Amino acid sequence: MSGLRAAAARVSWALALCALSAAVVPLDAQDRDRPILVASKPFAESYLLAEVFAQFLEANGFVVERRPGFGMTELLMQAMIAGEIDVYPEYTGTGLAAVLGETASGGSAAVFGRVSEEYETRWGIRWLPPLGFENTYAIAMRRAAADSLGVQALSGLTVIASDLVGGFSPDFIGRDDGLDGLASAYGIEFRETRSLLQAVKYQAIEDGAVDVIDAYSTDGAVSRYDLTVLTDDRGFFPPYDAAPLASRAFQQEHPEAILVLTRLGGRIDVAAMRRANERVEVEGRPVAEVAAALLAEVGLGGGPAEEASESSGAAVRDAERPVLSALPRRMWENRGELVRQVFRHLLLVVASLGTAMAVAVPTGVVLERRRALAGTTLRVAGILQTIPSIALLAFMIPVFGIGAVPAVVALFLYSLLPILRNTYTGIIEAAPNAAEAGRALGMTEWQLLARIRLPLAAPVIMAGIRTAAVINVGTATLAAFIGAGGLGDPIVAGLALSDPVMILSGAVPAAALALLVDWGLSGAELLVAPKGVAEGRR
């Protein structure tokens, strides 16, 4: 009996530990003294501009929290309306077409006026003065292909598009002012259209996997990959002036910060922006360093940032170096950050898993007593499981905002099914004859549960926990998309910056962590296995 007591004690210990860790999940503080939340979209220029905002605000004495690569337009707008983020760089044309659903009439000034008015009336969100450059969509082809086909403008595609494969970002495919609008404006119909992330698009066109891509006019990669940008000869694309967007709460709480950001208006021209993008995308320099240099260049920086950065050759990505040899070095250089990310990742997993255990194990026990409810409950948990992770994370934003809490809630929902199902079946299948005999000899229901059913079901329950934990470690990488941090951060940033080494510096530790958790919990499974039940499990 002592072995049995010890096993039961171990189970209850593990449960208590997880419940405890669930109780100490840090909640994102929401008060007036909170730092200014600066977000960006997941591509290099947006990263750079957000970093420029952040550094300039910091230089002027404000406390800033960065949420780089936070999400695409829809996610950022949701978060901004909910007051979850304060400021992010946006483009007037995107605001007009993608958010307001209008088409452009008139030039830059007219479009800026239109979005300013509508954003203010609808959401109290303010467009601060444009930064001074435009980053319009640019449809690009390989220079050699464009030359041999004799195509220089978009209207030239009309006839030959049926022989070409297009590769566009999901964002561009999905919006009215994107591919659909372009296709009808120019009568273009591609033989095939592929959805490609920014990170792989240039590689795809260089390899000839696609013939036409959407790029940006300030894109540093256009020159790197020797592409021709086709001119928009029918004026389809609206003006895309870059400007900071400021949320209602931000305007109310930090009017002085708004003034600071206003000083950026008109200071960054297209040449400066393109050069900065090139430094990040082509030369692989750190975003913070390039942003500091950009601020210095336009006369708003603190001083010798650029000189210092020129000499720090170690931080520069050598494009020719194979990924696999660059990875360990990069991970070693960023070891401090990596350790923080691992801990953050584990915190997300432990908090969500602990809460899921605290809910699903007792629920599984109750379901065994109320079997009529079991089918429905398991089906609901099963449906939760089928929601794509990124969609579930996005659903969380209107309810829980951004950061760790919505991520933990989403991961919690994912963990329910494996634990619930294994607890339920584990208890049902745990020696029903022995339980029946125990009852016949006068064991109470509680004694049956604590001394026969739970100890016998423990390995099965533990296997469910293990499944949930491994799923969680993987899914938690996606939580970086809603600002929860963890090992997803370098993956998201790497995707945005087309930096495979950075992607791997998040993906490899995440995979290793998943294996480690799997191994550790398989040990726990053996540990909780009751004696005398199966051979080799003593």
Next chain:
Amino acid sequence: MALISVEEGVKRYGATLALDGVSISVEAGDCLALVGGSGSGKTTLLRAINRLTRLDGGRVLVRGDPVDRQDAVRLRRSIGYVQQDGGLIPHWTCLANASLVPRLLGRPDASDCGRRALRAAGLEPAEFGSRYPRELSGGQQQRVAIARAIAAGPDILLMDEPFGALDAITRTEAQDTFIGLRESAGMTACFVTHDIAEALRVATHVAVMREGRIVLQVPAGELVDRATGYAAELLEKSGVTL
């Protein structure tokens, strides 16, 4: 005095009438065998005695009190119970299994009770006490189940096909052990079997059941003479000479 009696017991499972007005009575020191085919209601009747099954009509009295007015857990702890597959708790040693009821009753000498019961059931506690059930043969496991049922010294023992899963030789040995045990302890017993020859060998009284009714209830010695109809058929099939 009748230690166990069932009066007009009725039990329904949906549309099926498992017990259709059954009355039995077991005097102190007797051993009643409930004999019948599957679905005859014999197991339902047995389980009504320690309230594992609650009747829809009629009543059950144990030691003169209706079981519905007794605490189910206390009632069950005072009655030994053996089921066909033994129902041993697989992750407990044989001694832990045998000491279950004294331990539930909070008796400080629970392990000693378990050891004594194992020895009485024909297993040397020093040899078998520390083993797990799966390390024992079927006959040995059933002996542990019997030890577990008698360890707290109950005056009543219920058994559901206790020897049904054993081979012929092991069964005879287990039956003999049980007969000796019951007689020396003066226990009152009620057990279910489909084997009328076993009933004759082990029991003092036999009740033959069919379709939720008792068709014949007689002292074992009078069964052969008084069997008619269905009871006679059962006797004939089992090869007991008329």
